[in-house]
Amino acid sequence: MNILLCPDSFKDALSAEQAAKAMANGVLAAAPHAQTCCCPLADGGEGSLDALIAATGAERYEITVQDALGRPRKAAWGWLGEQRTAFIELAEASGLQHLSTQERDALHTSTFGVGELFLAALDKGAKKALLLLGGSATNDGGAGMLEALGAKLHDAQGNPLPPGGAALVSLEMLDLSGLDPRLASLSVEAAVDVDNPLLGKRGASAVFGPQKGATPEQVATLDQALGRLADISARVLGEDYRDLRGAGAAGGMGFAARAFLGATLKPGIEMIMQQAKMPELLNNADLVITGEGRLDGQSLAGKTPIGVARAAQRLGKPVIILAGSLGDGWQACLDEGVTAAFALADGPMTLEQALPRTAELLAARCENIIRVWINQPTP
Template identity: 40%
Template sequence: MTNIKKIVIAPDSFKESMAAIEVADAIERGFAKVFPNTTVYDKIPMADGGEGTTEALVNALNASYRKVSVKNPINKTITASYGYAYETNTAIIDMASASGLDLIAEEDKNPLITTSYGTGQLINDAIEQGAQHIILGIGGSATNDGGVGMLSALGCKFLDSDNQTLKAGGAALAKLSHIDMSNLNPKLKDTTIEVACDVTNPLLGKYGASEIYGRQKGATEDMIKQLDAALTRYHDVIEQQLNVSVKDIEGAGAAGGLGTGLLAFLNANLAKGIDIVLKETQFTQRVKDADLVITGEGKMDHQTIYGKTPIGVSHAAQRFNVPVIAIAGSLGEGYQAVYEHGISSVFSILQQPCSLSDALENGRQYMEQTAENIARLLLIDKNHNN
């Protein structure tokens, strides 16, 4: 490669090791040791809807964090935070910060009773701040309640045949008789909700929320059947009252059926996380005059091609024929599949066998060294062509 004047650095975070901006900084340091100081580096921290998405979007939108007292999945009060950009009245919310699996102990994992109420509290707070646009990440949930907890916090009432409010959790939905939406927060009508959703599961059945994700949330085989039956009842009532059917829409089963609640009640738009981040960071405009793109993620393997950050970045760069190099913490089975998606070359930062703790602790150093080696390789090509 010759005449590299602008490099776009757009990595994902490296889980438990480096935030995306730290990865980008290390790559820049490595290249700066080799390339002239006139080289322009445009660092764009990326994410694909999972860990680091809120951070990437807060950075991109010049947002700040708000702390809110909310209920966690087992109804205990905690402090959760979300991003808010006052310039554009945009909120960036990660449901895992209020309703995530990591918030509760192993022995407390029970999707029969866990609730998404805290996520609704975060949405409410954002609306009261004046949010007109909410970006909601829904990965890592501890719940299987169809979003009923979230909707309850927003003013909906879910009632049984005796007109009593249902208990929290997925199991109670088996007793759902009717839904009272009269107190749903009216400000929601003026708010666009965009959901970062990277799963395509329907709500029910073999590939549904309960069957595919219930076990990791603490469900036994019997509980999975119970939860699926309860969600079936939930959707039956939605069809009867709202005259809509969303159960088979891709993503309806995301986050324990939260996707269904968002689609049916809040008219939300579900999109791939990487697509949302690319749009909000104005990646297309920033990459079109670049000479090289560097991307990466903690582990690259055969799953990388399914909506992960390096592929989203590569597809966007391909539109302008900008070459892409990827750097990974480690390379797993089938990583070569990325070559069919526009990535020219892949490098691992691990230069010798080492322990996981060593790799995590020294990630910045290894990243910087790898970036420098790549830069020197590109410089050889430049000098040879000259």
């Protein structure tokens, strides 16, 4: 009996790798001779770098970069030497999780540190980069990243723009002649888990700006600023990417990745499953168990468990989802290849009570699932 365990992280409780190990403990408690395969996954958001490194055996490096507010911080990135491929997670440099609630400032936060991670990858000899765009604290349309890579953004008086998205209102000149020439031979894929355009009611500023500290007035300013970046970029590049699906991801980094790095935008879970060789793993599995912190109707937009279920469905493999909670509309997931879904709680409890017990609860659910599985009557 081969059991494939491929969860995402359980936010504030377990990394994807820790969750997979807890699941394996439960499986082996019920069936000591079962073959378990742990393949931690992610959908491009926070924790995706760790999932990629765990799934591929990539080397992990750390460098000092600027965080979203320009302060030094250690940021990790991954390296697959044989493929000359770098894994770059935006959140490692410019992530919201590195800022306190009081520090969230969508007007002034910058993606400069992401550009520094790209430079480290280029110095290593990268020919391909997987850019993971979740968890951003920024709304600068990738302007900071461009500056780190050698571009110049000036106002009408020829002055360099200060960091942050709000300053783009004054953008008059975008000079790309100084971009690192090694970028021309770098193939980039950007993982996105949203399909929002750059601007408007569904754009980066309106939808994601408030969680990064933006007031309604600041959202309007930021939307105008990104519009200015789009106008100037279209003039310089001869192409306009503001309406591209996913352009609004990570405060407009989806836009920047496509417009300036020539990136292909694709769902994060598909990118990570490809690197983890999921078709091969699924083909060898008798049962698949996946999960994450919450399962609801929004999960169909590209969350890890649904990506796994859709891939497994094509091979006729049963999939069980374990979630911290089942929210409104989760039943729609049953039409996407999900065999069954269960919440973790074993009784009434608050979130604060549940979080420290997540590993225990995961193991217990997996143990019970396997006991049912191995005791099914033979047809």
